[in-house]
Amino acid sequence: MNANPRPRVMVLFGGRSGEHVISCSTASGVLRAIDRDRYDVVAVGITPTGRWVLADDDPDRWAIAPGRLPQVEDTAAHVLLPQGSDDRAVQVLEPGSAPRVLGEVDVVFPLLHGPFGEDGTVQGLLELADVRYVGAGVLASAVGMDKHMMKLVLAGSGLPVGPYVVLHPDERDEALVRERVAPLGLPVFVKPARAGSSLGISRVDDLADLPAAVAAAAEHDPKVVVEAAIVGREIECGVLGGRDGGRPRASLPGEIVVADSHTFYDYEAKYFAEQDVRLSCPADLAPDVVARVQDVAVRTFEALGCEGLARVDVFVTPDDEVVVNEINTMPGFTPYSMYPRMWAASGLDYPALVDELLTLALERPTGLR
Known part of the structure; x- marks a missing residue:
């Protein structure tokens, strides 16, 4: 551990994915909220080309x-x-100068969204360096990032997921794609398998528009998932804890209501059209439905072997059935994002949430556990 009585936190953000800007915005919130009386902070950015x-x-x-x-x-x-x-020091390399020792870092807060950050790659690097970090480990991060693998794991664990089709890079014949997707009915949602923040997602109401939607998704990921539409309310639930921190606990759920000007909760609505989105937290749900949403959220978290934090997105159908849409192992984390807002509504404010996540990470060893 760092000789300084205050743990040193590396706040890590940016990255190579299309969610670089969102990651920077998330870091803004955490850097503002972290208790400087309790932690030393080192801000480290990853450029779009991968330079730390x-x-x-x-x-x-x-x-x-x-x-x-x-x-x-x-x-x-x-x-x-x-x-x-056996080497705990972080170094800084500058042109024309000898390596400069920055000092030991006790824990990394990897505020990275999307591939090359949220998908287990950075988590694996930190495991190799034997540095503690906030959030899910390598496997849970990788499975949570891949909508195809995630659905397989959740279905195998007895959790409800909607109908879907996976299109691999060699499956681009338009007639074959239409044939495979048609049984899902319309509309369908076409998504990159391993991207977040609604990047590359299209709603398709006519199969004639399917090739363009697949091409748009493939710009972000060669593997594409096509999901049947589920009629229901979009509900989110935060999960916190896990493993040595005890059984994970769920927040009060929140609900996203999007204006008719958007066909779904897309990238534009999430980050650049706040006036078109209403985030209701806590969601107006019957107590028994709240309990079922929380139960499904925790079971989803546990099925993937997550640690630290995750946001689980579900649909609540008109019959009050709860269907898992996806899990985000590093959800949006600005003070205005749904994950912190749900915990604030549950009695844990933003600075306290940041502190608890760092505490959980500092208590958790690296390696097999």
Whole structure:
């Protein structure tokens, strides 16, 4: 551990995925909320090309603002993780200078969304470096990122998932795709299998539009998932804890209501059209339905072997059945995101939530557990 009595936290954000901007925005919220009397903070950004750099520890620098989308730039102060379990020091490499020791980092808060961050890749790197980190491990992160694998695991665990079809890169014949998708009925939702923030997702109401939707999804991931539409309310539930922290617990659920100007809760609605979205938290559900949503959320979390945090998205049908849509192992984490809002409604405010996640991570060893 760091000799400083205050644990040192590396807040890690940015990354190579299409969700780079969202990750920066998430980091803005955490950098502002983290208790500087309890933690030393080192801000590290990952550029769109994958370079790790020392970043500005200024929350305003990473917030989405009118006319400005934040992006991590190469500062030439490149960050190098420890190279083994017997090496605890993080180093900074700068052109023309000897490596500079930044000091030990006790825990990493990887605020990365999408591929090359939320999918187990960075988690594996941190495991190799023997550095503790917030959130799900390698396997849970990878399964949670891949909508195909996620549905297989959840269905195998007896959890309800909707009908779907998977299209692999060699399955692009338009006639064959229409034949496979037609039994799902209309509308369908075409999604990249391993992307988040609704990037590349299309609603298809006419099979003639299916090839264009598949092509749009394939821009983000060569593997594409086509899901049948489920009639119901979109409900989300936060989960916190797990493993050594005890059985995970669920927040009060929240509900997303999107204006008619959007056909679904798309990328534009999530991040750039707040006036078109209403986030109701807690959701107006009967107590027994709340209990079932929370139960399904915790069971989903446990089925994947998650740790730390996750947001589970479900549909509640007109018959009050609960169907899992997906799990996000690193959900949007700004103070205005649904995950922190659901915990605030459940009695755990944003700074306390950040502190609890760091505490859970510091208590959890790396490696097999």
